[in-house]
Amino acid sequence: MKLIKKVLILSILLLMAFVVYANLKVIEYQEFSGDVISGLPVEKACLLLGTSKYLSNGGENQFYKFRIEAAKQVYTAGKCSKIVVSGDNRRVDYNEPEEMRKSLIEQGVPLADIYCDYAGGRTLDSVVRFKHIFGQASGIVISQEFHNARAIYIGSAHGIDLAGFNAREVDAYNAFGTKVREVFSRVRAVADVEILNSEPRHYGEPIRL
Numbered sequence: 001m002k003l004i005k006k007v008l009i010l011s012i013l014l015l016m017a018f019v020v021y022a023n024l025k026v027i028e029y030q031e032f033s034g035d036v037i038s039g040l041p042v043e044k045a046c047l048l049l050g051t052s053k054y055l056s057n058g059g060e061n062q063f064y065k066f067r068i069e070a071a072k073q074v075y076t077a078g079k080c081s082k083i084v085v086s087g088d089n090r091r092v093d094y095n096e097p098e099e100m101r102k103s104l105i106e107q108g109v110p111l112a113d114i115y116c117d118y119a120g121g122r123t124l125d126s127v128v129r130f131k132h133i134f135g136q137a138s139g140i141v142i143s144q145e146f147h148n149a150r151a152i153y154i155g156s157a158h159g160i161d162l163a164g165f166n167a168r169e170v171d172a173y174n175a176f177g178t179k180v181r182e183v184f185s186r187v188r189a190v191a192d193v194e195i196l197n198s199e200p201r202h203y204g205e206p207i208r209l
Contacts, residue, residue: 022190023183026153033141033148033164037077040140041163045209046071046080047130049143049151050087050096050120053103062170063144063178068100070167071142072107079165082113082209084134086120096120115209123147123185124192125200127154127162132200134207140165146182150189157193 048071053064071083083104087096097116104114115134120126130136138161141151148164155162169175192198 018190019183019187022187025190026150026186029149029152029156030145032152032162033145033166035145035166035168037073037079037165040074040077040079040165041138042078043080043136043139043163045082045084045115045130045134045136046074046140046142046165047126047136047151047162048083048085048100048104049123049126049141049147050085050100052094052096053099062174063167064100064103066168066170067143068103068107070165071104072109074140074142074165075109075113080140082115083109084115084117084130084136084139084209086117086126086129088121089118090121115207119200119202119204121201123151124154124189124198125202127151127160128158128200129203130155131158131160132206133204134209136209137161139163143167144169146179150182150186154189154193 048067051063052061055061074080075083085097085100087100089095089097097118101114101116105111117126117129119129130139137159141148141162142165145166148166152162152164
């Protein structure tokens with residue numbers, strides 16, 4: 001019993017250490033994103049990371065709203081000429097890329113400059129497919145700062161040079177659950193990159209921008 005207890009304690013300590021390591025590792029990549037348009041490079045394409053347009057209670061999702069606004073800013077400033085919208089398409093009645101495309105069109109972005117990635121169920125999938133499906137070894141990723149850091153970290157590990165443009169942050173009350181989940185999302189990202197060598201769930205035919 002003593003041995004089992006020691007193994008259990010050691011396992012918990014190792015897990016806690018990995019959680020801390022993973023979060024510190026991803027946070028380092030925040031320095032590669034910002035909210036100043038003039039600081040961005042000029043790239044062919046932006047990668048807009050998806051989220052649901054509405055909350056579970058039917059209310060507006062500010063994460064979504066602010067990302068759409070940010071993508072419009074980057075596009076209008078001429079920092080990219082194409083936008084890849086990548087998100088979850090898990091059900092017939094749930095389609096993040098289509099919603100984002102509609103919202104961008106409402107913001108004045110031409111339909112011809114928007115490309116949908118329907119297999120971006122995870123950030124890793126979105127980032128890696130940006131290169132392997134859409135042919136972009138560099139680009140601008142658009143989301144909130146915490147999310148951009150994780151995307152840039154994943155991109156770096158896969159030979160993709162991403163600069164991040166930070167969408168406006170959501171107030172602390174509405175962002176609390178997302179920020180808690182992010183702690184574990186970072187752990188999974190680091191495990192995917194440094195332990196599991198994970199690949200996207202789907203690849204497919206190349207799409208030329």
